[in-house]
Amino acid sequence: MFDLGRSFLATVERRPHTIAITDGDFRRTYAEWLDDIQSVARGLESLGLGRSDHLVVVMQNRWQMATLHWACQFAGVIVTPINWRSTAREVRYCLENADACGVAFDGAGADAVLACREAYAIPRIAVGECGDDDKVAFDSLLGGHGELLCRAAPEDISLMLYTSGTSGKPKGVPRTHRAERAAAVAHVAQNLYRHDERTLGVMPLYHTMGVRSLLSMALIDGRFVCVPKFDPEATLEAIEREQVTNLYLVPTLYHLLIKHPTFSAERVASVDKLGFAGAAMSVGLMAQVEDAFKPSLFVNHYGCSEIYTFTIDQQASRKPGSSGRASLNQRIRIVRVGAESPDDIVPPGEEGEIIADLAGDEAFYGYWRRPDADRKALRDGWYFTSDMGYFDAEGDLFVTGRVDDLIITGGENVSPAEIENALSLHPQVDEVVVAGLPDEQWGQVIAAFVKPRGNVSEETLDQYCIDAGLARFKRPRRYLFVDDIPKSAVGKVLRRVLLTDRADSLAAK
The missing domain is CATH 3.40.50.980 (Rossmann fold)
Incomplete structure (x- = not known):
């Protein structure tokens, strides 16, 4: 190889x-x-x-x-x-x-x-x-x-x-090198890249998505268009100037692009293929992105730094919320939360922890000088992701959150993703994150942190959840309206920041 x-x-x-590469005037x-x-x-x-x-x-x-x-x-x-x-x-x-x-x-x-x-x-x-x-x-x-x-x-x-x-x-x-090349080849295949593709190099090169964009272009004689730091206008200018053909971004960056005042379909007309990873894309945002770009391919990629790809769905909007099925180089299972064995598999429809086969071509061999982390995550040839999910009746994977994000309220297990997807479709909700707040009676109560687009009340959102068919125990008991949703440098929502830095102060008001 x-x-x-x-x-x-x-x-x-x-x-x-x-x-091969551009960076402003540099070529x-x-x-x-x-x-x-x-x-x-x-x-x-x-x-x-x-x-x-x-x-x-x-x-x-x-x-x-x-x-x-x-x-x-x-x-x-x-x-x-x-x-x-x-x-x-x-x-x-x-x-x-x-x-x-x-x-x-x-x-x-x-x-x-x-x-x-x-x-x-x-x-x-x-x-x-x-x-x-x-x-x-x-x-x-x-x-x-x-x-x-x-x-x-x-x-x-x-x-x-x-x-x-x-x-x-x-x-x-x-x-x-073997794992990195295998991941890049799979990325090319799963995103249907051709010779002469041009990708936006804005996802950080300290992140697995950024590295994959860099390597995949080199394998297919493609162009890597550097954008040193994400800025919506600079990014749109780069897409327009270099006639970028594909985007591979976290959902947050799509949100910022299409909401920018100077965004137009004409400016991104060269973009034909979209991919996202790094976080779930809400149903509401997915519909907006598809309408804005009208891509021929819309890929939901689920993976991590340790094993680049777990699953792929090349028709992301076909079944909103689905992460598709195992990728070219992987096998995945759902096991009981807290399982010690990869054979403790749960039936379709039941939530559990997602695990991946370490024999896959893209997999790492273990953490750098962290035997404690290896013992926690690597068992009997499988990588325990700490992600929650389930397979539906057709065999598609739905990722519902992190094991640590699971809300236990009144003895019921509730995943935030279902509630977030429901609320994201409300026209006055710009962004929403759901988390559990400590509660003496219920153990945890479900709280929705909402960044609104305009005036909207708790009562309106609660009725919207009812109309969406959410079970009573899954409906938020608290709505906390915020000016922004904290995110990491690569666009991942920082739930812990919401819970530790904001929930207490907002609850006291």
């Missing part, structure tokens, strides 16, 4: 003069970009980074970051990207945990990196006018000539992502 470096070489040999063909990538790869070696060493990258989605990603694939270095919004403490943890042999950063991550004593013991590669006097300027790594580097083997580690760390320290997820 090819490693990723050889995969890139194959594309260069096949279509050397095709545009490179595959042949030109290979020269840059190889020069940077040799530069990494000259700085002492070798096969299986970690390079931590704290950078926005600029062409320099994409170039470093590919340079690491050729040099056998493990690219270890982290959120450019990270604090100095978070950067320090990752530098130490990964035993980093180098760190690369731009202006967005400079303050945090340079506040870490650990960064001064290793080479520091800076993009632009940031950093200390001893930094290595990224531009100084360009323009060199020498032997063609292709150091990695398929079983070498290509990439290490860090999970979000919502409970405890972030966990390193090392992924081999």
Whole structure:
């Protein structure tokens, strides 16, 4: 099997003069970009980074970051990207945990990196006018000539992502060239990509969705259109300028795009295929997105950093809420919550924990130096996701939330997703998140955090739930109207923030 470096070489040999990457006015063909990538790869070696060493990258989605990603694939270095919004403490943890042999950063991550004593013991590669006097300027790594580097083997580690760390320290997820290439090939197949596709490179390259967009384009001679930081107008400009053909975004970014004042069908007319992942898309938003883009393909992708793809539904609006069926490289099961064995399977229609087969081509082998996390998540060859879901009578998967998000009220188990989907269809509801609030009598009461579009009352929303057919015990007992819904840097709803930072203060009013 090819490693990723050889995969890139194959594309260069096949279509050397095709545009590979753009970033505003910056453009490179595959042949030109290979020269840059190889020069940077040799530069990494000259700085002492070798096969299986970690390079931590704290950078926005600029062409320099994409170039470093590919340079690491050729040099056998493990690219270890982290959120450019990270604090100095978070950067320090990752530098130490990964035993980093180098760190690369731009202006967005400079303050945090340079506040870490650990960064001064290793080479520091800076993009632009940031950093200390001893930094290595990224531009100084360009323009060199020498032997063609292709150091990695398929079983070498290509990439290490860090999970979000919502409970405890972030966990390193090392992924081999073999797993990364398999995930990219499956992404191409499952999204029906063709030669010359053009994708928007706005999902962060420290996130599995961003990495998949980068790799998949290189496999099919496609174009990766960098957007360093999501901004609706800048994103629309990039789509229009580069005639982007497909989008792969979290639901939040679709929401922000179609609600932007300058959005129009004409500006996104080149977009033919849509995909989303990272979070569930409400039924209401799904209908709005489909109406706005009118795509030929609308893919709901369910997966994670550890195992890229669990399930795929190529007709997302066919059965709203469904995540489809197992992907090309995966098998999934639903087991009883708290099960110790992957054989403790629940029948169709019954909720349980979703688990995935670790023998799948896209799967990781275990967390980086976290045997405790391995013991919790990896059992008898299966990955226990901590996601809740069920199979319907036709065999389609419905993901209903996290095990920790399950609301237990009056002894009944309630998943937030069903209530969120019902309320999302109300014309005066912009966004909604449902969670459980502590209650002495009921254990938990169901609360709906609503970002309204206009004036709407609790009574109106409660009647709407009744009309939608929600069982009485599933209807929210509290409606908390908020100005915004807190989300992570990649658009995931932060329920814990709502519960810890907002619920108490709102309940006291």
